[in-house]
Amino acid sequence: MSDVLRVERDRTPHVETWTLDLPDQRNPISGPDVVAALVENLERVDADTDVRCVVLTGAGSAFSAGGNVRDMEERRGMFGGTPWELRNGYRHGIQQIPAAMARCETPFVAAVNGPAVGAGCDLTLMCDLRVASSRAWFAESFVQLGIIPGDGGAWLLTQAVGPARAAEMALTGDRVDAATALDWGLVSQVVEPDDLLDAAHALAARVAKNPPHATRMAKKLLKASQHQGQAAVLELSAAMQALAHHTADHAEALAALREKRAGDYQGS
Numbered sequence: 640m641s642d643v644l645r646v647e648r649d650r651t652p653h654v655e656t657w658t659l660d661l662p663d664q665r666n667p668i669s670g671p672d673v674v675a676a677l678v679e680n681l682e683r684v685d686a687d688t689d690v691r692c693v694v695l696t697g698a699g700s701a702f703s704a705g706g707n708v709r710d711m712e713e714r715r716g717m718f719g720g721t722p723w724e725l726r727n728g729y730r731h732g733i734q735q736i737p738a739a740m741a742r743c744e745t746p747f748v749a750a751v752n753g754p755a756v757g758a759g760c761d762l763t764l765m766c767d768l769r770v771a772s773s774r775a776w777f778a779e780s781f782v783q784l785g786i787i788p789g790d791g792g793a794w795l796l797t798q799a800v801g802p803a804r805a806a807e808m809a810l811t812g813d814r815v816d817a818a819t820a821l822d823w824g825l826v827s828q829v830v831e832p833d834d835l836l837d838a839a840h841a842l843a844a845r846v847a848k849n850p851p852h853a854t855r856m857a858k859k860l861l862k863a864s865q866h867q868g869q870a871a872v873l874e875l876s877a878a879m880q881a882l883a884h885h886t887a888d889h890a891e892a893l894a895a896l897r898e899k900r901a902g903d904y905q906g907s
Contacts, residue, residue: 644676645698651840653691653847655684662699667707668758669717669733681739688906691847691854694839695766696750702775703759706733711784729789733758737791740765741862744855746846750839751775751817751826757784761792764799767858768846769826770839771817777825779805783812798865800825850888850904 645658657680659666659673667673684690697703711718717728740747749766753774760777763769779796781788788796788809796805800823808815817829830838846854856879864872883889887907895902 641672641676641680643670643673644680646680648690650836651844651847653689653851654694654840654843655690655692656694656696656836656840659695659697659703662697662701664707665699665701665704665754666697666759667704668736668762669706669710671716671732674732674735678735678739681743681745684745685743688851688855690745691849691851691906692746692748692843694748694750694836694843695762696752696836696839697759699753700774701753701759702749702751702755703762704754705757705759705761705780708784733790736762737765737795744858746843746854746858748839748843748846750835751777752832752835754778756780757788758790758792761788761790761795764792764795767861768842769820770828770830770835770842771820771826772832772835773817773829774832775817775820775826775829777808777815777820778812779808780812782810848901850886850892850902851906852886852888853883856883 643659643661645660647656648654650656659668661667668677684693707716710716717732718725720728746768747766749763749769751763751769751771753772754776755763756778757780760779763777779788779792781792793805793809796808800808804823815823815825817826820826821829828838828842860872860876860879863875888904891904892902
């Protein structure tokens, strides 16, 4: 088990819980150890169809503070060096997280327990679904530090809330509270803090009960629709549907529907 990312799997069938576990630092994700832990586990669950959904949350009072501000001030780690070294620090560092998230076909639910700031806000946007505590808030706050979303947040935010609201968040850096996030469609639910993980796992269970190949391919189509035209998505849909029709889980789903029972899916 990683010292910076706690991985558990004993709460909901076929669902893992990942907890960013640097609460004293408000769970920054810019360090190489956090990047490596996230990328390694993303690759692992992508190859394991028995993991049908992941709930991602943060330890302590914050979801994630994003970049480590102290490291920025002291110009160390990925925030140090020449402009060329900084560019590569981003490309081979924190940008590996959105790249790995985009490749991973396993669905993710963000359980946003507290502030999600900068790259922490963007990490929630990399997830497919978001449930927020009433204590949570979101801030695309890079401009307030004189920098820009170096982890791809401008693209992620625009996809999530549209260009006008993305511009408001990115150009002001102001906080968006949980109620506003719900109104804007940034999250799908807001619950009391003590109910957050239960709500996130209930949502994850609704995903995990379905045939995993189908949910993975559906996720891939949703991602493709963000940057491909209708013709390309139709072609990809036809190819994936041909695969889906030949799975054992499809036959089991039809049998379960006919027999009025829950399906027993094996990921085959």
